[in-house]
Amino acid sequence: MAKRLVSAGDYEQLLSKYDTWLFDCDGVLWQGDRLIDGVPQVLDLLRSRNKKIFFVTNNATKSRKNYKTKFDKLGIEAQVDEVFGSAYAAAVYISSIMKLPKEKKVYVIGMKGLEEELEEEGISHLGGTDPADNTLNEFHLKNFTPDPEVGAVLCGLDTSVNYTKLSKAFTYLRRNKDCAFLATNIDSTYPSAEGLLPGAGSISAPLQCALGRSPISIGKPAETMLDCIRAKYRFDPERTIMVGDRLNTDIEFGKRGSLATLLVLTGITHESEVVGPNASATVPDYFTDSLGDLRAAIP
Ligand SMILES: O=C(O)[C@H](O)[C@H](O)COP(=O)(O)O
Numbered sequence: 254m255a256k257r258l259v260s261a262g263d264y265e266q267l268l269s270k271y272d273t274w275l276f277d278c279d280g281v282l283w284q285g286d287r288l289i290d291g292v293p294q295v296l297d298l299l300r301s302r303n304k305k306i307f308f309v310t311n312n313a314t315k316s317r318k319n320y321k322t323k324f325d326k327l328g329i330e331a332q333v334d335e336v337f338g339s340a341y342a343a344a345v346y347i348s349s350i351m352k353l354p355k356e357k358k359v360y361v362i363g364m365k366g367l368e369e370e371l372e373e374e375g376i377s378h379l380g381g382t383d384p385a386d387n388t389l390n391e392f393h394l395k396n397f398t399p400d401p402e403v404g405a406v407l408c409g410l411d412t413s414v415n416y417t418k419l420s421k422a423f424t425y426l427r428r429n430k431d432c433a434f435l436a437t438n439i440d441s442t443y444p445s446a447e448g449l450l451p452g453a454g455s456i457s458a459p460l461q462c463a464l465g466r467s468p469i470s471i472g473k474p475a476e477t478m479l480d481c482i483r484a485k486y487r488f489d490p491e492r493t494i495m496v497g498d499r500l501n502t503d504i505e506f507g508k509r510g511s512l513a514t515l516l517v518l519t520g521i522t523h524e525s526e527v528v529g530p531n532a533s534a535t536v537p538d539y540f541t542d543s544l545g546d547l548r549a550a551i552p
């Protein structure tokens with residue numbers, strides 16, 4: 254049963270109980286570029302109490318460096334090394350887990366930040382922001398010569414997705430059974446400042462439909478990102494809490510990592526999915542309306 258946090262005492266108890274705080278970004282810190290009220294003050298409070306903070310986002314449109322720029326612009330103290338995004342996790346997965354040979358390439362449906370993380374890991378890529386792929390011209394197979402070195406297709410949130418990119422990715426995957434089908438994440442929707450939009454899962458879904466096969470999804474709830482944090486930092490899972498807005502990614506991710514979980518209602522999930530007759534089977538340990546509520550614990 255999820256415990257709703259209501260009093261200053263409830264928030265103070267959370268602060269005392271957990272030393273490491275993992276924050277989802279979209280729907281928790283912000284909606285699009287609109288900062289959620291009280292977030293900077295709560296993060297400052299945690300830092301003043303010497304808490305370790307990490308940002309763990311499935312949003313693959315930005316690299317860790319891009320996120321540092323966004324944090325700076327929004328007036329939130331954050332270091333690049335505290336940011337773990339699904340773009341970074343995908344690059345690490347391809348280089349260190351899949352061990353894609355260096356001569357092989359990745360066909361990308363995604364944005365600049367994803368390409369930057371692949372480049373940081375020394376992974377060759379094509380597609381993505383290439384102007385030749387970002388066209389609304391008709392696509393004809395007779396005009397397409399697939400690159401024989403493509404060994405994986407990687408799909409992330411791409412606000413410029415089109416038939417050419419989907420057709421090239423489809424052709425790579427259909428013609429080469431050894432070509433890996435990867436997704437940075439499969440979130441169905443994206444919580445923009447003005448409301449929900451199709452998420453990364455809705456970008457790879459057409460390929461899933463056309464191919465009859467699902468991608469390997471690297472972001473939350475998969476443990477890849479937690480493995481990336483574990484590879485760099487030591488933390489006690491019993492004194493670590495994951496704060497998120499989506500039950501089937503953030504809260505499931507926390508549970509799989511044996512972390513405590515706090516759900517906030519400023520993103521995807523509604524209270525009726527947490528308590529009552531229609532509650533989801535994936536129940537957080539705690540929930541509250543907004544991360545900003547923790548200001549109540551500020552002396
Ligand atoms: O569609 C997506 O990629 C996601 O909605 C998204 O961007 C989630 O980001 P997060 O909530 O993990 O920060």
Ligand SMILES: [Mg+2]
Nearest residue numbers: 277279280498
């Ligand atoms: Mg979120």
